[in-house]
Amino acid sequence: MKTWKKISLALLVLILAAIVGLFVYKSEYKANPNFGKESAFFQNHQFRLGLDLSGGSHLVYKADISGIDPSQVGDSMNALRDVIERRVNLFGVSEPVVQVEGGSFISGNEQKLIVDLPGVTDVERAIQMIGQTPLLEFKTEAPAGAAQNATVGPDGKVNIDISSQFVQTELTGRYLEKATLEFDQNTREPRVSLQFDETGTKLFGEITKANVGKMVAIYLDGSPISTPVVRQEILDGQAVISGNFTPTEAKQLVGRLNSGALPVPINLLSKQTIGATLGESATKAGVKATVIGFLFIALFLIVWYRLPGFIAVISLSIFVAIMLALFKLIPVTLTAAGLAGFIISMGVAVDANVLIFERVKEELRLGRSIADAVSAGFSRAWFSIRDSNTSNIITALILFWFGTSLIKGFALTLGMGVLVSMFSAITITRIFLSVCTLMKENKFTRFLFSSGISK
Amino acid sequence: MFIIKNKKIFIGVSIVLVLLSVISLSVFGLKVGIDFKGGAITEVAYDVDRPAQEEVNAAFSGLDFGSVLIQPTGEKGFIVKSRDVNDVEHGVLLNTLTLGGRFPLKEVNFNSIGPSIGAELTKKAIVAITLVSLAIVLFIAYAFRKVSRPVASWKYGVIAIVTLLHDVLIPVGLFVIMSHYFGAELDTLFVVAVLTILGLSVSDTIVIFDRIRENLRNLAQSKTIDFKEVVGQSLEQSFVRSIATSLTVILVLFALFFFGPSTTKYFALMLIAGMFFGTYSSIFLASPLLVTLQEWQDSKKK
Numbered sequence: 156m157k158t159w160k161k162i163s164l165a166l167l168v169l170i171l172a173a174i175v176g177l178f179v180y181k182s183e184y185k186a187n188p189n190f191g192k193e194s195a196f197f198q199n200h201q202f203r204l205g206l207d208l209s210g211g212s213h214l215v216y217k218a219d220i221s222g223i224d225p226s227q228v229g230d231s232m233n234a235l236r237d238v239i240e241r242r243v244n245l246f247g248v249s250e251p252v253v254q255v256e257g258g259s260f261i262s263g264n265e266q267k268l269i270v271d272l273p274g275v276t277d278v279e280r281a282i283q284m285i286g287q288t289p290l291l292e293f294k295t296e297a298p299a300g301a302a303q304n305a306t307v308g309p310d311g312k313v314n315i316d317i318s319s320q321f322v323q324t325e326l327t328g329r330y331l332e333k334a335t336l337e338f339d340q341n342t343r344e345p346r347v348s349l350q351f352d353e354t355g356t357k358l359f360g361e362i363t364k365a366n367v368g369k370m371v372a373i374y375l376d377g378s379p380i381s382t383p384v385v386r387q388e389i390l391d392g393q394a395v396i397s398g399n400f401t402p403t404e405a406k407q408l409v410g411r412l413n414s415g416a417l418p419v420p421i422n423l424l425s426k427q428t429i430g431a432t433l434g435e436s437a438t439k440a441g442v443k444a445t446v447i448g449f450l451f452i453a454l455f456l457i458v459w460y461r462l463p464g465f466i467a468v469i470s471l472s473i474f475v476a477i478m479l480a481l482f483k484l485i486p487v488t489l490t491a492a493g494l495a496g497f498i499i500s501m502g503v504a505v506d507a508n509v510l511i512f513e514r515v516k517e518e519l520r521l522g523r524s525i526a527d528a529v530s531a532g533f534s535r536a537w538f539s540i541r542d543s544n545t546s547n548i549i550t551a552l553i554l555f556w557f558g559t560s561l562i563k564g565f566a567l568t569l570g571m572g573v574l575v576s577m578f579s580a581i582t583i584t585r586i587f588l589s590v591c592t593l594m595k596e597n598k599f600t601r602f603l604f605s606s607g608i609s610k
Numbered sequence: 611m612f613i614i615k616n617k618k619i620f621i622g623v624s625i626v627l628v629l630l631s632v633i634s635l636s637v638f639g640l641k642v643g644i645d646f647k648g649g650a651i652t653e654v655a656y657d658v659d660r661p662a663q664e665e666v667n668a669a670f671s672g673l674d675f676g677s678v679l680i681q682p683t684g685e686k687g688f689i690v691k692s693r694d695v696n697d698v699e700h701g702v703l704l705n706t707l708t709l710g711g712r713f714p715l716k717e718v719n720f721n722s723i724g725p726s727i728g729a730e731l732t733k734k735a736i737v738a739i740t741l742v743s744l745a746i747v748l749f750i751a752y753a754f755r756k757v758s759r760p761v762a763s764w765k766y767g768v769i770a771i772v773t774l775l776h777d778v779l780i781p782v783g784l785f786v787i788m789s790h791y792f793g794a795e796l797d798t799l800f801v802v803a804v805l806t807i808l809g810l811s812v813s814d815t816i817v818i819f820d821r822i823r824e825n826l827r828n829l830a831q832s833k834t835i836d837f838k839e840v841v842g843q844s845l846e847q848s849f850v851r852s853i854a855t856s857l858t859v860i861l862v863l864f865a866l867f868f869f870g871p872s873t874t875k876y877f878a879l880m881l882i883a884g885m886f887f888g889t890y891s892s893i894f895l896a897s898p899l900l901v902t903l904q905e906w907q908d909s910k911k912k
Contacts, residue, residue, distance in 0.1 A: 498865065545749060550808060
């Protein structure tokens, strides 16, 4: 390769690395003081922190699929996930994760639903909101003369049990297509407008036709919230509930109605809450360990391997920038275990450099010129690098498969680290080193390329 | 050649350490955490000051939370270990800790794992460890398929497995001792540590075996090969790089142990032990064993 080509290639790598680094910096609000002014692209690419770093709740449900046709299990679980996701979104959690974990040959045919709620530390409330199924029922007046349950209160008033006044109809929230929030044009009161699906529209039409002039009671979760009088048959399948809602209540009701009933019953298997302060201190500790780990390696490389060591540190910096950018772009949910995987991958990343530099040193001892020694070092070290990385990749793959979410985080960061390091420690180091071999060969440069205690 | 000459001493050190680990494992046993057996851990921090531990113990004595273990943590907190709890029981548990509202508190961390999840994780862990070991053995067999003179390639594999066992058993023994004296519990991260040690330590052994392989290949034309000589020479050529590659990983692990999150401290310590003994074994155990095996093989021929 010609001299100018080598130099321009090295410059190109530096420029690209700077762009990657700039992206990481700009998209992190803790590092970037002007984060608020950055474009949406940067704002949408912050690090995604796992629950153990951000604080929050982790819930594992078991889905009861005994009543479901085996061929329908997949669809039902997806429907279940959608419903839970809609419910979770209702309480305004940022970036909730709802995922289905299907059966494997180890767990049998068990289907699980995993819900991660970052920032939610009131786990009881979260469980309640997830489990809540709004039950919407339409009831019609009981025929005259039907038995009525009446009790005489302590104050002498007669209380007629309202539930005996109405009889169940087939129409329930199951036939609801969608609910919307609207405001009464005259009173400005919030109300909930319902649109039934085809079957619901038919049922509603029959009910209203048979009950013109009578009351139809709308029950929510077993208690009547509105008892309008039917004026005429309604054929378009639209109904309005105007209870005495506050706007927030009405909004929540709409959300709950739209999220619908659970297609599969679920049971809570395990739950975990991590307090926000605990998560924050874990994050700080993780960042600190990463920085110090980096400095340790940098110090070792420069002291032991001199000029090539310095170049390995540059490659390692580029490795870190690429990894951080990948964490943001993929995105990878970072956990304490994931950070550990990343930190270890920094150590593994320079392994390839160590193997190469030791080879270069040997070739120099054999009396080769610097340029020859460097190129021989790269080609001879390749087999060792490949073999030793293969075993790490095997472990990472199996761990990823083994994974609970925490372990997957570790396997993913370690595996990615090993793969990216094959590129950074070999290709990038080679580009920079080839520029350095342009230096004149003398005692001093030979010293720079040697290592350890040798002169 | 120093290492090969004194191979009996180095192999002896390894045997003693492995024996110590096995003994401590059988005497102390592994303390299994809630990840695998199910149960609940609740960590609370009191707003003002924590009540006396006896008082809290007394409050729990009448309740059905299994064998409750209460440990003080930080300046004004407790960690409570109990059987797994449902929503209602969780509320009762927290309320009990406030001693009827007298000691207001905040929940810092709560984890409840049902026994079925624990059982599943145990199965998964066993399968994963088996799979990783199997995959690594296959990989070694593949990598050394072309080396057969004077030691058959499968023997490299066997020795790699022996060193792997050595590299895993010693950190496990260390963990058992930590778990006995400092209360560390076998959790998911422990399994990850074991699997990671498997991967890292084998890569270290491979670096040296690779060198032996290369040197043997260069000598393929010559009629007589002094295997001992070749191994000793290969060791001399590669022990610096073997130590250097492990050192970089051990350096970051030290950073993780001293400055990292508390959840990964034992994990880091186990890996440090794994890396250290992994390096030791690839230099002082694997190659001496290889020579011993070859000598034994020769003496049988005669």
